[in-house]
Amino acid sequence: MNTKLLDGIKILDLTRVLAGPYCTMVLKNLGAEVIKIERPGIGDDSRGFGPYVNGESIYFISINRGKKSIAVDLKSAEGKHVFFDLIKQVDVVTENFKPGTMEKLGLGYEKIRTVNPRIIYAAMSGFGHSGPYSARPAYDMIVQAMGGIMSITGQPDGPPTRVGTSVGDITAGLFGAIGILSALHKRKETGQGQKIDVAMLDGQVSILENATARYAATGEIPTPLGSRHPSITPFEAFKTKDDWIILAVGNDKLWKAFCKAVNKEEWLDEHDFATNDKRNLSHYRLKPLLDQLFCQRTTKEWMSLLTEAHVPASPINTMADLFADPQVKARNMLVDVEQPGVGSIKVAGNPIKISSIPPEKELPEEPAPSIGEHTEEILKNYLNFGEKEIDSYLKKIK
Amino acid sequence: MNTKLLDGIKILDLTRVLAGPYCTMVLKNLGAEVIKIERPGIGDDSRGFGPYVNGESIYFISINRGKKSIAVDLKSAEGKHVFFDLIKQVDVVTENFKPGTMEKLGLGYEKIRTVNPRIIYAAMSGFGHSGPYSARPAYDMIVQAMGGIMSITGQPDGPPTRVGTSVGDITAGLFGAIGILSALHKRKETGQGQKIDVAMLDGQVSILENATARYAATGEIPTPLGSRHPSITPFEAFKTKDDWIILAVGNDKLWKAFCKAVNKEEWLDEHDFATNDKRNLSHYRLKPLLDQLFCQRTTKEWMSLLTEAHVPASPINTMADLFADPQVKARNMLVDVEQPGVGSIKVAGNPIKISSIPPEKELPEEPAPSIGEHTEEILKNYLNFGEKEIDSYLKKIK
Numbered sequence: 175m176n177t178k179l180l181d182g183i184k185i186l187d188l189t190r191v192l193a194g195p196y197c198t199m200v201l202k203n204l205g206a207e208v209i210k211i212e213r214p215g216i217g218d219d220s221r222g223f224g225p226y227v228n229g230e231s232i233y234f235i236s237i238n239r240g241k242k243s244i245a246v247d248l249k250s251a252e253g254k255h256v257f258f259d260l261i262k263q264v265d266v267v268t269e270n271f272k273p274g275t276m277e278k279l280g281l282g283y284e285k286i287r288t289v290n291p292r293i294i295y296a297a298m299s300g301f302g303h304s305g306p307y308s309a310r311p312a313y314d315m316i317v318q319a320m321g322g323i324m325s326i327t328g329q330p331d332g333p334p335t336r337v338g339t340s341v342g343d344i345t346a347g348l349f350g351a352i353g354i355l356s357a358l359h360k361r362k363e364t365g366q367g368q369k370i371d372v373a374m375l376d377g378q379v380s381i382l383e384n385a386t387a388r389y390a391a392t393g394e395i396p397t398p399l400g401s402r403h404p405s406i407t408p409f410e411a412f413k414t415k416d417d418w419i420i421l422a423v424g425n426d427k428l429w430k431a432f433c434k435a436v437n438k439e440e441w442l443d444e445h446d447f448a449t450n451d452k453r454n455l456s457h458y459r460l461k462p463l464l465d466q467l468f469c470q471r472t473t474k475e476w477m478s479l480l481t482e483a484h485v486p487a488s489p490i491n492t493m494a495d496l497f498a499d500p501q502v503k504a505r506n507m508l509v510d511v512e513q514p515g516v517g518s519i520k521v522a523g524n525p526i527k528i529s530s531i532p533p534e535k536e537l538p539e540e541p542a543p544s545i546g547e548h549t550e551e552i553l554k555n556y557l558n559f560g561e562k563e564i565d566s567y568l569k570k571i572k
Numbered sequence: 573m574n575t576k577l578l579d580g581i582k583i584l585d586l587t588r589v590l591a592g593p594y595c596t597m598v599l600k601n602l603g604a605e606v607i608k609i610e611r612p613g614i615g616d617d618s619r620g621f622g623p624y625v626n627g628e629s630i631y632f633i634s635i636n637r638g639k640k641s642i643a644v645d646l647k648s649a650e651g652k653h654v655f656f657d658l659i660k661q662v663d664v665v666t667e668n669f670k671p672g673t674m675e676k677l678g679l680g681y682e683k684i685r686t687v688n689p690r691i692i693y694a695a696m697s698g699f700g701h702s703g704p705y706s707a708r709p710a711y712d713m714i715v716q717a718m719g720g721i722m723s724i725t726g727q728p729d730g731p732p733t734r735v736g737t738s739v740g741d742i743t744a745g746l747f748g749a750i751g752i753l754s755a756l757h758k759r760k761e762t763g764q765g766q767k768i769d770v771a772m773l774d775g776q777v778s779i780l781e782n783a784t785a786r787y788a789a790t791g792e793i794p795t796p797l798g799s800r801h802p803s804i805t806p807f808e809a810f811k812t813k814d815d816w817i818i819l820a821v822g823n824d825k826l827w828k829a830f831c832k833a834v835n836k837e838e839w840l841d842e843h844d845f846a847t848n849d850k851r852n853l854s855h856y857r858l859k860p861l862l863d864q865l866f867c868q869r870t871t872k873e874w875m876s877l878l879t880e881a882h883v884p885a886s887p888i889n890t891m892a893d894l895f896a897d898p899q900v901k902a903r904n905m906l907v908d909v910e911q912p913g914v915g916s917i918k919v920a921g922n923p924i925k926i927s928s929i930p931p932e933k934e935l936p937e938e939p940a941p942s943i944g945e946h947t948e949e950i951l952k953n954y955l956n957f958g959e960k961e962i963d964s965y966l967k968k969i970k
Contacts, residue, residue, distance in 0.1 A: 179754035179757060232789040235785075308899075315801065316820050319886040319887065324889075327734075329730060334809035334816050336799045337739070338797075339724065339780050339782075339783065346923075349924050356924070357926065359578060360577040368577070368926050368928055372924060375903070379894065379906065379921070380920045382891075383590065383737055383738060384631055386891065388630075390918040392623050399736075401713070401734045403734075409711075409713060420717040489717065490723055490732050491717065491720055496777065502773070504702060507773075508784070522777055523774070525771065525774035527700065527769040527770065527774075528754075
């Protein structure tokens with residue numbers, strides 16, 4: 175029973191860079207077989223994104239571990255032949271081209287489903303396969319700006335601030351994975367596949383939570399609040415003697431625990447601070463008092479004091495702090511993996527912990543592939559190519 | 573064939589506030605039945621979060637649409653009885669308590685699985701069910717700070733900046749949904765359930781992408797860059813005559829298209845701007861030239877010019893802009909729904925577009941429930957309670 179949850183699921187993966195490869199990374203980590211189609215000699219664009227170690231993109235490696243790579247020129251007759259032969263044998267096909275690209279190549283969903291009506295076709299694109307912006311080019315930053323998240327991230331009256339990670343790509347990848355798994359579930363009953371169309375912009379709209387609720391309910395336009403929570407106080411960053419600390423006093427019970435822990439029991443008698451609503455209205459009074467308090471000790475000192483009192487608090491961890499954090503280590507969330515030509519390198523672990531899977535099986539054992547590394551293997555095992563046919567194929571894609 | 577992908581899947585949902593309810597919202601949108609267990613008279617904490625319309629929390633409504641609510645006092649003998657009777661009949665149970673809470677209530681996974689070995693148990697918590705921080709209280713802001721994303725979000729040398737949406741909760745909810753669906757897939761083969769343990773902190777670590785790759789490869793600590801991309805130029809926000817614009821010149825081909833579109837073909841002859849790497853090194857020269865350029869026209873004027881030239885660009889949409897955006901409308905991503913006591917209110921649509929599901933079926937038809945709205949229905953239909961038993965149950969939870 176020690177087999178992975180998605181063992182046996184086969185994915186033909188035409189995706190490049192981030193949204194699509196992130197989706198298939200998550201599914202590969204859970205046991206799916208991912209066959210990555212790459213352009214001969216060029217491959218996934220992200221192979222050209224730094225940082226590099228010995229000429230290998232660590233960015234590419236971190237997202238494509240355990241996937242197989244077959245080099246296919248999708249514009250050639252041979253390439254299309256290989257593509258459709260593979261289509262017959264897989265459960266899922268993924269792509270994140272600009273909408274219309276697959277049709278131009280003669281590989282659109284309508285054609286694919288006639289070859290394999292059971293297939294799940296998952297497209298991830300900037301704006302989706304419908305609507306007036308559908309054909310526009312998109313990057314994560316574009317959908318962050320268009321999708322509203324930049325309008326609520328940053329300092330009040332400060333310049334525009336991008337979320338530091340590509341949240342537009344990543345959420346699209348996660349919604350794509352959820353769509354694929356749901357369609358696989360349905361297929362067991364119906365025997366039929368589906369087309370799934372996930373737009374990065376749609377994903378951004380669907381993660382705005384209280385900003386959407388606030389605007390829908392009140393018509394007031396939410397703005398950036400720095401580190402502050404819009405309706406909870408104190409719930410923000412404070413400067414300490416040596417750095418910053420995040421304090422998250424989420425309710426009145428925690429306020430009591432906080433005041434006791436920091437030896438400010440007199441604040442418990444203040445009418446203006448008695449409830450969260452009152453503290454929120456009195457933020458202008460409370461903030462300077464807290465600033466004065468926190469600058470007296472180091473972040474480490476405050477953390478030990480507040481942790482003991484069970485008051486939610488955190489340092490603002492840099493990547494160096496994160497790599498050294500005992501919880502991150504205990505949860506196996508930054509893992510040393512071996513990559514040919516690179517050696518040992520740390521990649522993010524698998525955040526989906528499953529009772530039947532031991533920690534050492536949470537990531538694929540195999541490294542990220544070189545371009546076309548598994549071309550021969552796949553031609554032989556999937557398509558029954560003989561040696562001559564393989565030689566001829568390899569010559570043509572050179 | 574017009575039935576939803578997860579029709580027939582039953583989820584007993586003990587989650588509150590955001591991470592868990594977001595997970596079951598996504599699964600409900602795809603057709604699962606979600607039975608929400610709420611504390612009699614109090615209910616999900618987020619019922620107490622603003623904004624309100626006629627006393628109803630729009631925040632709660634936006635995340636709990638279509639779920640059924642049964643009022644259960646999990647500390648009472650009756651409540652535990654109802655809980656375990658429901659456990660026998662569902663596919664999935666979800667909770668986002670602090671680790672250990674379910675065991676204290678006598679409802680831990682080890683007990684649950686003896687009652688229903690097929691059940692998928694999904695826990696979403698701040699730090700997960702193992703490791704030294706496991707029992708610590710967490711909020712989204714705490715895991716944003718601890719998980720590294722705040723260290724790469726914000727202005728260079730600026731104060732700490734929270735991502736404006738609760739990305740810690742939401743990614744945990746999405747990873748939880750992926751875990752649940754994968755475990756359901758496996759169950760068809762093995763007949764056995766699983767425990768899934770998703771930590772908000774783990775989710776944050778796993779979405780850092782190039783920050784992790786950069787630190788792992790080079791040892792350099794990534795820092796906030798405002799709106800700028802670390803390795804692509806020009807790829808950031810510029811002030812226009814009336815507002816801001818995001819420009820995303822992702823490659824050299826787009827650079828040519830951009831220079832032509834803005835009538836600056838002389839920049840194409842500049843050695844320092846010839847490739848992305850050179851532009852990146854010459855950012856200090858290029859930035860002032862672009863500032864000077866963009867301040868000459870309005871955002872709308874630039875958008876029309878750049879869109880026509882297929883150069884990726886975007887205004888920084890506020891929530892008001894987003895609600896009016898034609899693409900968002902065409903994709904059905906902000907939808908008017910009816911809620912008793914509230915009337916018509918806009919909520920986020922479903923970003924997983926499926927070929928067999930028409931737009932009007934992408935969200936549940938039913939509104940968000942009042943506390944215990946479906947108590948009688950569930951006691952009758954699931955547990956075969958008679959009228960007397962129902963009366964007695966309802967009296968006890970008053």
